[in-house]
Amino acid sequence: MTVRGTQLLLPDGLSAAATADALAGQLPIVTQRAHVIERTFWDSFDGRVHEAGLALIDNAGGLTLADATTYAEAARGKRPGRSQRLLVDDLPPGALRERLAPLLEMRAVTPIARVRSRLLPVSVLDDEGKTVVRLRVEEASARLDGDTSAPLRPRLHLVGVRGYDDELERVHTLLAGTLGLSEAARPVQDDAVAATGGMPGGVSSKLRVMLRDGQRADSAAVVVLRELLATLEANLPGTLADVDSEFLHDLRVSVRRTRALQRELAGVFPAQPLRRFREDFRELQRITGRTRDLDVQLLEFDELERDLPPTIAPDVAPLRVLLEDHRSAQRRKMVRALRSESVRELRRDWSAFLDGLTEAGSADRPDAARPIGDVAGRRIVKVYKRMVRMGGAIDDASPHEALHDLRKQGKELRYLLEFFSSLYPAEVVKPMVGSLKALQDVLGRFQDREVQAIELRSLGDEVAALDGGAAALMAMGVLVQRLGDDQRQAREQFAERFERFAASEQRALVKRTFA
């Protein structure tokens, strides 16, 4: 049921009763009994529910997915257990799960704000005494830790009744015009998130930096690296608490991006500390690698299982248990390492290093004071050319490693384009990223399928020793074969994707834009 509506801000300190009195002077209304509701709002760390214009509300054990502004219900379901973290798979089958699944994918939702509201419902009536617009005066407070709470600005909710759009418009105009009420820039739950020190809309791991063409290269590097460190720090608690697999993924991406920038802009850093940081970040990448591999195996497990003939699909169950066991063991190791003094020291020292970089002497930093446009452009051209050369040499007889190496360069180029996109015209960068992404998808599938197949094979002995191991082993054989087929398919698509990426117009464009 589509419902239109909006939230208006009331002057601070205006009570619900005074608001109702003011409304009664302007409109034919009836006031209903005020009531108090407690709502807990849930969302993923990156705000996917928010992004979709929705709110996920826990109200006395039931979860409701609703419009973020009107709270018109989109789907509803039971909240399973008392867990403070829910994945789509934790939800019982039904409308709520169906709506959330494509939105959340692998991300978990957790409580992001608790709001206690006193609501005074007010109906605007027509001459038949029928409700044609619903108003609701809300006096809300955000619940903080312990027993404290922060009062939020009072609001007047305007909710349309279906088939009475003109009346809604009229009331809206009256409230905005005569009473001078302004529209709230964000719904009450966003205010509550902000009041508790959170970020309304969640924390994005997307890299968003604005650089200037003439900016010193070292200062530009610091801007990008600061942002990457912030992402790393933001994702660390969720990684340690194992909220969902994306925290570790995003943490690793920020480490990989940091390393790429250290390599590509080596000339802006002093050589000695750079060597140490490069080693330490490589180590950080290494200690998180195994857990991520197993995360990927488990995330893709359902899909692989679905691909199996239904008669043998259940046979792979022991494999999942084994993968989960391995993951737990690896995770324990990783958590210990991430909590270690050396990682703490790395984060501290790296931050301090970035703070002081632009002030440091530039004797051994030849690129430090050069304009970032020059330095970055040169690197982009170089990596692009290298890829064109490497890819051009790949034929049907080339070893797998040739494709893997090309993929590595592709990642490097992708990161360069992300770091420095603000320096170049979007109409060049966007299609270039597009053709690169299309190529990387194929190369990624080619490598991932190989890694997965190797992983599976390496588990053979262990699986064989389990209860139901023989059947699982046979099913795994089918899986390995499927992975091989997919890998071959990816390789077949390579030539066409590469051709687009390395087309002569594209080469000319790269030269014109970046050189």
Place this chain on the structure above:
Amino acid sequence: MSTVVASYNIKGGVGKTSAAVNLAALAAAGGERVLLWDLDPQGAATFLLRVKPKIKGGGRRLVRGKSDTAALIKGSDYEGLDLLPSDFSYRNMDLALDATKRPTRRIAQVLAPLAVEYDYVFLDCPPAILLASESVFDAADVLLVPLIASPLSLRTFDQLQRFVAEEVRDGPRILACFSMTDGRKRLHRELIAELSATHEGVLRTAIPVASDVEQMAVHRSPITDFAAHGRAGRAYARLWSELRDRVDPVAAAATRRGATATRA
């Protein structure tokens, strides 16, 4: 997918509209998304929900499929309950239906695009057994037949069951409930007890004759709004729960387990 419940009887004045309006209101209060379609030319349900009957082009146009049905729907005073209002041109419904190519499919076709929006659709049917009725049989999952407690009305009910079984392919389930009963009359008590025990299609809950039901027209609202705890109000609540259990036991159990609605 919505479940379509038609409040239906070829006789007038047996409590069809009261049943449709009160059950629709109870369903909405329980958190279901409900549409009430007032098919009765007298527009009693429309009047009870205080909606001014004004369909551009009239019912004739609607059933011919020329209007966008969704644009004609009106929200009621109750969250979760919408109304497709009646109009006096419904008097010509049978004619209009006859003019369309597949008259017996027409109501189902109008409802089809709304199926994702509503959990329940209640049809308040006019008393007639012409083409409109066949269109109702085609669209409804359940025919709820309010019966006056008399041996004669039971005979009518049997005839209806037979007709639907023989003439309508994949026809609706037919459930009867006694309406306007008088607990002081022995005939009523015995008839209800006997029939609900022997006939699978007869619901146990009977709606008593009560001034509260008549008062609906004075209050212009469902009984749940002003006399939820009176005899009739309680009976409708029982009837809704019994009907829901019959219609969709799985969903009913889930609703009982699940949370209260947060339509705030």
